[in-house]
Amino acid sequence: MNGELTVGERLVRGNPGEQIFAFAAKIYPICRSITGDGVRKTLRAIRSHIDLDIHEVPTGTEVFDWIVPPEWNVREAYIRDQRGRKIVDFADSNLHVMSYSIPVHRWISLAELKQHVYTLPDQPDLTPYRTSYYAENWAFCMPHRLLESLSDGRYEVVIDSDLSSGSLSYGEYLHKGETDEEFLLSAHICHPSLANDNCSGVALLTHLAKCMTGLRTRYSYRFLFAPGTIGAITWLARNEGQVKHIKHGLVVSMVGDGGGPTYKKSRRGDAEIDRVLAHILRHCGLKPTILDFSPYGYDERQYCSPGFNLPVGLFQRSQFGQIPQYHTSADNLDLIAPDHLAKSYRIIAETIDILENDIVYRNTNPKCEPQLGRRGLYGAIGGDKDAAGANMAMLWILNLSDGRNSLFDIAERADLPFALVRKTAQLLHRNGLLARRDDEKPRTT
Amino acid sequence: MNGELTVGERLVRGNPGEQIFAFAAKIYPICRSITGDGVRKTLRAIRSHIDLDIHEVPTGTEVFDWIVPPEWNVREAYIRDQRGRKIVDFADSNLHVMSYSIPVHRWISLAELKQHVYTLPDQPDLTPYRTSYYAENWAFCMPHRLLESLSDGRYEVVIDSDLSSGSLSYGEYLHKGETDEEFLLSAHICHPSLANDNCSGVALLTHLAKCMTGLRTRYSYRFLFAPGTIGAITWLARNEGQVKHIKHGLVVSMVGDGGGPTYKKSRRGDAEIDRVLAHILRHCGLKPTILDFSPYGYDERQYCSPGFNLPVGLFQRSQFGQIPQYHTSADNLDLIAPDHLAKSYRIIAETIDILENDIVYRNTNPKCEPQLGRRGLYGAIGGDKDAAGANMAMLWILNLSDGRNSLFDIAERADLPFALVRKTAQLLHRNGLLARRDDEKPRTT
Amino acid sequence: MNGELTVGERLVRGNPGEQIFAFAAKIYPICRSITGDGVRKTLRAIRSHIDLDIHEVPTGTEVFDWIVPPEWNVREAYIRDQRGRKIVDFADSNLHVMSYSIPVHRWISLAELKQHVYTLPDQPDLTPYRTSYYAENWAFCMPHRLLESLSDGRYEVVIDSDLSSGSLSYGEYLHKGETDEEFLLSAHICHPSLANDNCSGVALLTHLAKCMTGLRTRYSYRFLFAPGTIGAITWLARNEGQVKHIKHGLVVSMVGDGGGPTYKKSRRGDAEIDRVLAHILRHCGLKPTILDFSPYGYDERQYCSPGFNLPVGLFQRSQFGQIPQYHTSADNLDLIAPDHLAKSYRIIAETIDILENDIVYRNTNPKCEPQLGRRGLYGAIGGDKDAAGANMAMLWILNLSDGRNSLFDIAERADLPFALVRKTAQLLHRNGLLARRDDEKPRTT
Missing domain, CATH: 1.10.10.10 (Winged helix-like DNA-binding domain superfamily/Winged helix DNA-binding domain)
Known part of the structure; x- marks a missing residue:
């Protein structure tokens, strides 16, 4: 042991920031949702780095109180005016179509169109990100300034989408350690072209899993790449008997911006992961925010539901909902940077280092x-x-x-x-x- | 249950502030002490609203370490100068005579008179409130400016009082709920013409008891109107076996001014009543003060004595002793207002609402x-x-x-x-x- | 008991400040170290006041992980220049020789001399205090300004010291109380001419022990005057079976300056001594500092080692290392004063008073x-x-x-x-x- 590098020290060798950024940039353009080919494409991209197990769970499968929904895919979508000019086009940005929009092809008035358009009047140049997974509806999203510029008249709205029986996809990778005790690392993969939320988290965990390959560790490390909410619920429903092995866990999202860092404690509030993250953030040289658990956020909501109550916290840089770019087209590759990704990565590597080496x-x-x-x-x-x-x-x-x-x-x-x-x-x-x-x-x- | 009003919502219907103020104004002129006809008159006034049980406990009855004192009544009392002019007259204000003054009728010098006069040099226009229940003495109370204006000469002092075997009176009203568990609400009735301390508390609890009539409640509600200290001690001595039913309790006094609100915790410090009042006051829109228990105050001193240690706190607006009008003639009807009484009432109704509806x-x-x-x-x-x-x-x-x-x-x-x-x-x-x-x-x- | 003085009240009679100061001044000039004749001379001075047991523990005795070192004594020591002028002389101040310097007598260059001189560049007029108990070495200490003034040339360095088999000396005094439960009071006696650190502590405890003679007390009081670290370790090794009687303890050092007071808690953190000192200091009228335990300081390091974990805290005025005079020639009799010593003494007397009288x-x-x-x-x-x-x-x-x-x-x-x-x-x-x-x-x- 003397003079050998620790797990944490091995994990941070090389140039993690550049590599994580490159992979985030690679998966950024893909149109993801809670199901569909974009999710599969993303999982295959991850599999090009690690030996990922990709699971497909059929539409209609019951998972606790939920049912796996129909699979959604979009071929094309746009709004065209009477002169044939495209106002917005899904091909330009997948944010323009509300996720899970049902198919539509009609000529409608501006007034009716406005019933189906989301904008951000306070951020008039940005396109919002909107979803409607479980209520049948269709809508476009665009800059408020663009909507305001539209003249009266009729518009052709086309969403050539597909909502049909298929499956929900998620990926899982287990790094086996010396014990069955697990550290769960979970990133949601359901957001489309939003760089920080959550291409950053997906790319960070992919890099971490890759770097962990071949390392001897005490804990086993389970990496989960799944759509938010329904994906975590599906995984929990299919692995109910296994979760007792989870001793520590982190949900990882929005780790590429320069804010925070932010840690939201598990429901337990005094789990070892809570204490360790608080310690690391206190010594990290930035201005950290430590939040008590609350039942709103990412998939820690499911891991910390009362029937599981797992020791899983949420690690982020800026806190969700607290920066103006959140859930808008401004959450693009300009918002994230290799340096920030590297710092986030080092914090997680240090977490692992503490847990691996916490000897009495x-x-x-x-x-x-x-x-x-x-x-x-x-x-x-x-x-x-x-x-x-x-x-x-x-x-x-x-x-x-x-x-x-x-x-x-x-x-x-x-x-x-x-x-x-x-x-x-x-x-x-x-x-x-x-x-x-x-x-x-x-x-x- | 759906759509039905809760107990707390039912209690606050109507115009509680005006009604409480009107009753406080009605009982304000009565000369009360720890015994005597003024107490009985007050209890009868309460009984005109609720089905009050009035108890009489004979002089000489032993109650724990105490003995019920002789009953005190005053027919008339004044100071007259040599020219026959009345300097102060009990008929003008019952504060002019120290409570439990023994009878006296003498001509005395100004110097000797001054031995028997209480004033407030720092508040020279106000008459103080003074008592001497257990030490035989007599005294007058008057504005300092008036005392200063008296010229040398002889003065006739007359206190036509009666200190003789009689009884101590208190009133009790029990609203029966679905369980034997009790909420004790206690107001002292021994102060004479002091509006806030405690005509306000007596009137608030009378109105609360009245509004509670006919309501289905989980808890039983015991309302106690008794003289301070000796009254609470007498009640505890006569109900020693019953106090185990008390799950929550509040002493209510000085609830008509615009200060506070103030809550002093029970001796336990973490009783449910302590947590609930802290919660309500934190959300009440005013600037509350939450005090730790101390053994000085009102009848929570007795309820929280170590042999009982009941979960009983003290609810007030301004804290006793902390406003200049406290225990002076300025504690008159101008100090209290319907709005303040209504707000105090709503806080107690909300307390009841939480306790009634605190389901797991x-x-x-x-x-x-x-x-x-x-x-x-x-x-x-x-x-x-x-x-x-x-x-x-x-x-x-x-x-x-x-x-x-x-x-x-x-x-x-x-x-x-x-x-x-x-x-x-x-x-x-x-x-x-x-x-x-x-x-x-x-x-x- | 009625009207009798308490132990604490008896202890503070007379003029403790003047008496403690006089004794501190008496022992100030003696050259002490962790062994040697200066220690013995100091212990004999204490014995002139109280019935002190003086123990001698031979060089080479094993005490836990340590071995009692050779005894060190100095006959004379100086640096002389080529013209025969003494630059520094041990006879002027025993701080000029690093404690435990081995013998030396050589002519050396200024460059080589500088390898064996300690100064304080930031406090150029002060001589530092330095020791090298367990690494064989020799050095002089002097003001930085003096070193800077030396011209090139050769210098005669003489340290006529003796490092040979002998013994380590410490003194112990037990005031027997009604019970076997002990209050340990411990002062280190290894520092040479430093008035506050720790002539002040030695003198205070000597006076306390003297005043305690003949008093009836509940606790037994054990006074220990021993060299720092090795002395406390030696005492603990020789009294391992007895320490279970220690219910409270204080290490006393630097109690003559006007700073603080400072109390560093025992490792337990909530021992009665910790609570009592915090209470006294909160009411003492000065601006106290209460520190959590840390394993750096004086002999509480040994008493609070994990194998003993005794309830022993550290009482000081200024905290060690926190004043500019600390471990320099400025820690002389001007730094301490009878008033400060008296105040420190009263704080310890009050501590004893609380512990003696803490009845349920x-x-x-x-x-x-x-x-x-x-x-x-x-x-x-x-x-x-x-x-x-x-x-x-x-x-x-x-x-x-x-x-x-x-x-x-x-x-x-x-x-x-x-x-x-x-x-x-x-x-x-x-x-x-x-x-x-x-x-x-x-x-x-």
Whole structure:
């Protein structure tokens, strides 16, 4: 173990920001929804990096209180005016069509058209993102300024969509560790051309899974790429007996912008994942926001429903709904950047590093301090006002390693970065001043 | 239950502020003390509204460490100067005579008179309120300016009072609910012409008891109108075996001014009444003060003595002793107003509403969220930034209804008004998404 | 007990500040280290006041992970220039020689000399205090300005020191109380001419032990005067079976300056000593600092090591390392003053007073308040706005004396000074309103 890199250190080698950005950019143009060929295309893109299992769940399958809906696909869609000019075209941006719009082909008045158009009057140049999965309807989305510019007259509306029996697709990848205990990492894949929400999360987790290949880990890591809500519900319904293995979990979304970071705690509020993320964000050099659990958000809603109550939190940069680009055409590739993606990635790698290395040591000389100086571990010249700082991690670890505190517990009480505590503990362990708790299996990298 | 008014909603119908004020004004002129005909007259006035039981406890009765004192009545009292002019007259204000003054009829010097006069030098135009229940003495109270204006000479002092064997009077009214569990509402009736302290409290509770007549409630409501300290002690001594039924309680005093509101917690500090009042006051739109228990105040001192330790708090607008009018002649009808009384009344009605309706539901679909949209319960158009707010109560209730959280627990954790949580829960219940806990008897209005 | 002085009151009689200062000044010039004749001379000076047991532990004795080092003594030491002028001389200040310097007598260049000189560039007129107990080395300490003024050339360096087999000396004094439960008071005696750190602590505890002689106390008081770290470790190793008697403890250092006061909690964080010091400091009229435990500081590091975890905190005025004079020649007799020493002494006397008198009483009339007025215990005239304050201690004691709260618990919840609570409880006890808990042995003064 001495001198070897930890799991977390191995994960961050290379140039993760550029690679994550490139993959996000690659899947950005695809038209996704909660079902359909865009989802499959996205999953196949992920599979080009990792050995992803792609599951297809037929329309009509009952999953708890829900039913897998018909599959939706769009061939083309546009609005044309009387002079034949296309006002908006699905080919330009898949945001122009409300997701799950039923087929339509009619000439209608401007007044009627306005009944089927969503805009953002406060952000008149942006196109909103809208869905109507479970209420049969059709609509277009466009900039408010464009709608305002339309003159009276009749318009041809065409949505050549398909809502028919098919299946819901999701992808799953399991990195097997030394134990059955799992860390769940989940990203929704149902949003169309929105870069931050959630091409960023899909790309980050794909890269993480890829980097994890071949690493020895204590935990098993389950990566889930599924449509929001119905996808997580479907997965939970099909894996009800397995969720007991989930010891930690993160929903990952909107991780490419420069805001936050933001962590929303699990419903439990004091799960280890909650404590670890709070610790990392406190030491991350940015201005983090730690939120208590609330039942609104992403798929942590399902993982934290009372019948499961899993220790799964939500990691984001900016908080959903809190930036003006949210759910608009401004959530494009300009909103995300390799540096931000890399920072988000490092935070998750550090989370993994803490959980993998959170050992309980026992001080082998619990009565009084051991003589560190004799072992060359301590500033040799006493009386120096400044020597104290450098030795604090050693003193804290020795003082608290009474068999009840893990390294993470110590890092929290001492308010020291975990990595410093881990490295110092390894030094003390090598010097025989710490022993592993007998009843604990070794956790190695 | 659907569409029916709750207990709290029924209680606030009509024009409570005006009615409470009118009754406070009616009993304001009466000379009350801890015993005597003024107390009886006040109790009879209450009995003209509700079916009050009036109890008489003879002088000399032992009540715990105390003995019911002689009964005190005053026929007339005044100070007259040598020219026959009355300086102060009990007929003008019963505050002019210290309560429980022994009889006196003498001519005395100004110097000696000053030994028997209380004034407020810092508030020279006001007459203070003073008592000497258990130390034999006599005194007058008057404005400091008036005392200063008196010239040397001799003065005739007359207090034609009576301190003799009689009884202590108190009134009690029980509204019977579906259970034996009681909510105690207690107001002291021993203060003479002080409008806020406590004609306001007596009138508010009288109106509440009147409005409660005929309502079906879960709890039984015990209204106690008794002299401060000795009255509460007497009641506790005579009802020692019954107090175990008291699940919640409020002492109500000084509820007619525009200050506060103020809530002083019970000795327990975390009783349900403490949590409920804190919740209501936090959402009441005024600037509330929540005080920890202290053993100084009104009759919560007795209810919260260590041998009883009942969950009884103190509800007031301004805190006792914290306004300049406190215990002076300025605590008159100008200090109280129908609007303030109505607001105080509504706060107590809301307290009752929460306690009556604090049900524990169970989410019937605990695994993942139920599909609200299918039931028409959810904003049908996804992606709208603002739809979230309206649905939060539903999501919180479903998430927390795991059998351990009551509606009030949910309102607290979600920081939502209880009424919204209650109404939303009823909606979910009607839709089959919530069930009552099996072991719980229904609580209806 | 009535009218008798408490232990704490007896301890503060006389003129403690002047006496403590005089003794601190007497031992200030002695050259101390962790061993040697200076330590012995200091212990003999203490023994001139109290019946101190002086222990000698031979060089080479194993104490837990440590070994008692050789004994160090210095006959003379200086630096002389080519013209025979002494640059620094141990005879002027024992700070000029790094503690535990090995013998040396050589002529060396200025460049080489600088390798063996410590200065404080930011405090150029002060001489630092430095030690090298366990790494063989030699060095001088001097003002930076003096070092800068030295011209090139050769210098004669002489340290006529002795590092040879001998012993480590420490002193111990036990004041026997009525019980075996101990209060440990510990001061380090290893610092040379530093007045605050720790002539002040040694002198304070010597005075305290002297004043305690002949007093009847509940606790036994163990005073320990030992070199820092190795002395505390040696004492713990030789008294391992006895430490279970230690119920409270304080390390006392730097108690003569005008800063703070500062209290660093024991590792437990909620020991009675931690709560009591926090209470006293909150009411002491100065601006206290309460620190959580950390494993850096004085001998609380050893007492609070995980194998002992004793309830021992650290009491100081200014916090170590936080004042510019710390570990420099400016920590001289000008830094400490009789008034500050007296204040520190009173704080420790008050600590003892609380612990000696922290009785659990039981209210003999737990149901409702007892009638205090009848017993002359209560303001006889009701209605006075200001009477409340004076009676609060009585009301709090009666309300909380349910057998679960000690007087100190009551003082904390009521936020009243302990002395007021104690005196008031004695008054109530004399009046039969409080009884001692049956299962408790009397604690008398």
